[in-house]
Amino acid sequence: MKIKNICCIGAGYVGGPTMAVIAQKNPDIKVTVVDINAARIAAWNDKDLDKLPIYEPGLDKVVAEARNRNLFFSTDVDAAIEAADMIFISVNTPTKTYGQGKGMAADLKYIELCARQIAQVAKTDKIVVEKSTLPVRTAQAIKSILHNTGNGVQFQILSNPEFLAEGTAVQDLVAPDRVLIGGEQTKEGLEAIQALVDIYATWVPLENILTTNLWSSELSKLTANAFLAQRVSSINALSELCEVTGADVNEVAIAIGKDSRIGPKFLKASVGFGGSCFQKDILNLVYIAKSYGLNEVADYWEQVIIMNDYQKRRFASKIIQTLYNTISGKKIAFLGWAFKKDTNDTRESAAIYVADQLMEEQANITVYDPKVTAQQMQADLNYLNTRTEEENETNLTTVLDPYEASKDAHAIAVLTEWDEFKTYDWQKIYDEMKKPAFVFDGRGILDQSKLETIGFHFYAIGK
Numbered sequence: 001m002k003i004k005n006i007c008c009i010g011a012g013y014v015g016g017p018t019m020a021v022i023a024q025k026n027p028d029i030k031v032t033v034v035d036i037n038a039a040r041i042a043a044w045n046d047k048d049l050d051k052l053p054i055y056e057p058g059l060d061k062v063v064a065e066a067r068n069r070n071l072f073f074s075t076d077v078d079a080a081i082e083a084a085d086m087i088f089i090s091v092n093t094p095t096k097t098y099g100q101g102k103g104m105a106a107d108l109k110y111i112e113l114c115a116r117q118i119a120q121v122a123k124t125d126k127i128v129v130e131k132s133t134l135p136v137r138t139a140q141a142i143k144s145i146l147h148n149t150g151n152g153v154q155f156q157i158l159s160n161p162e163f164l165a166e167g168t169a170v171q172d173l174v175a176p177d178r179v180l181i182g183g184e185q186t187k188e189g190l191e192a193i194q195a196l197v198d199i200y201a202t203w204v205p206l207e208n209i210l211t212t213n214l215w216s217s218e219l220s221k222l223t224a225n226a227f228l229a230q231r232v233s234s235i236n237a238l239s240e241l242c243e244v245t246g247a248d249v250n251e252v253a254i255a256i257g258k259d260s261r262i263g264p265k266f267l268k269a270s271v272g273f274g275g276s277c278f279q280k281d282i283l284n285l286v287y288i289a290k291s292y293g294l295n296e297v298a299d300y301w302e303q304v305i306i307m308n309d310y311q312k313r314r315f316a317s318k319i320i321q322t323l324y325n326t327i328s329g330k331k332i333a334f335l336g337w338a339f340k341k342d343t344n345d346t347r348e349s350a351a352i353y354v355a356d357q358l359m360e361e362q363a364n365i366t367v368y369d370p371k372v373t374a375q376q377m378q379a380d381l382n383y384l385n386t387r388t389e390e391e392n393e394t395n396l397t398t399v400l401d402p403y404e405a406s407k408d409a410h411a412i413a414v415l416t417e418w419d420e421f422k423t424y425d426w427q428k429i430y431d432e433m434k435k436p437a438f439v440f441d442g443r444g445i446l447d448q449s450k451l452e453t454i455g456f457h458f459y460a461i462g463k
């Protein structure tokens with residue numbers, strides 16, 4: 001079975017870059033990415049590549065190559081579903097904010113809506129691919145919706161979770177550690193798996209394309225994120241022990257990372273992990289374990305989140321304590337708001353929670369981030385519902401220049417590891433700050449001894 005026409009529902013951080021690369025590598029397949037968010041689709045179609053809705057290094061080039069050749073962005077969901085032989089579902093699956101499983105389970109309403117729309121519109125057989133991250137056994141629910149249409153149309157459901165990380169999405173898609181495809185182990189299921197393998201095989205070596213049953217594939221995605229986040233929480237837990245014992249967390253990380261069984265990656269102590277995936281997926285894993293009565297399993301993984309929340313609070317508390325236990329009316333400059341460098345995504349960014357805690361102490365925060373807008377920062381704060389929108393606007397200001405952010409500030413807090421922060425004229429920053437001038441490096445990126453020589457009081461996590 002040769003796929004000629006792909007539809008992807010959801011033009012977000014995953015759907016956009018993933019389909020752009022699939023289209024780039026398969027010029028003979030027509031790929032249409034659809035979304036109900038008309039503004040997002042308009043931005044994907046913008047002639048000015050700086051206006052793409054997602055900032056990812058290298059993405060503009062891929063889009064420029066494939067767009068309007070075999071890559072299209074549209075709001076006409078029905079037409080794209082009808083024309084496709086393969087439909088990727090890449091919509092958001094956030095943590096539920098209501099009802100049963102509130103604050104833990106994944107909200108699958110967007111997934112179900114897609115399944116129902118496909119069931120309603122499809123007139124020819126389709127392969128439906130779960131690209132979104134989903135609780136294990138979701139394919140069962142999708143199958144049940146699709147198989148009850150009674151119009152004779154046949155569907156195969158595949159799980160093809162996405163492992164890209166933001167900020168390196170294009171690189172991760174072009175050279176993935178592996179591609180994972182799960183499907184039913186029947187003749188038709190195996191044919192569907194092969195059809196998707198063929199698409200990836202145009203650029204991914206076959207030995208890096210893993211095929212499994214549906215449930216292993218669905219569960220592997222949650223498991224991968226849980227393991228990665230667990231490493232960050234583990235090193236963050238140790239960072240506090242380093243601070244009280246005189247050990248240096250970076251030295252410990254290098255020492256343990258040299259052990260090939262442990263490996264060097266994901267051992268960077270930080271102000272806490274953020275992003276749209278780690279917390280959501282672990283909470284979901286915890287919820288699934290609980291729903292099967294596996295309470296010890298649930299408690300084990302929940303500790304990763306508990307530790308992460310603690311690390312964010314601990315960083316904010318350190319700032320308050322160090323500034324003589326009072327930050328009321330003091331200007332605190334934030335460098336960075338995104339949850340990591342090289343992305344404009346702020347979902348679950350540690351910066352939001354640190355800002356919120358400092359604002360509770362009546363600090364005035366001024367933020368500079370190279371890619372995040374003032375509007376986004378306000379939306380992030382308003383979402384927490386801690387205070388009124390007017391109060392958030394008064395107490396948190398966004399500026400377009402780092403030197404303006406730090407001028408007259410009592411302290412600087414580094415919340416994101418943007419490379420440019422290392423290149424600033426730190427003497428100039430020091431000269432224009434209130435004294436004593438404090439730096440709280442939540443990402444371990446600045447040169448501590450250089451800044452201390454200038455005169456800064458310096459706090460680095462885990463030292």
Ligand code: NAD
Pocket residue numbers: 009010011012013014015034035036037040077090091092093110113114131132133134162163164165166276277
């Ligand atoms: P996103 O919010 O950026 O994009 C989702 C898009 O789906 C939105 O633009 C929304 O308007 C659209 N949408 C929702 N319902 C729709 C419908 N019924 N019809 C058409 N469009 C609809 O989300 P994302 O970050 O791209 O994540 C998508 C999925 O991929 C999630 O399950 C996430 O867990 C998973 N994932 C994300 C990442 C990541 O780094 N962001 C990585 C791997 C996996």
Ligand code: UDX
Pocket residue numbers: 162163164165166167225228232265266267268269270271272273274275276277278339340
């Ligand atoms: C993650 C997974 O890495 C990716 O495979 C999955 O598809 C989606 O979720 P993402 O959230 O985009 O990707 O970024 P990631 O690089 O994993 O970083 C997540 C958070 O952990 C960031 O806030 C980052 O700053 C933090 N982190 C990461 C650390 O604090 N220390 C580390 O050593 C690594």
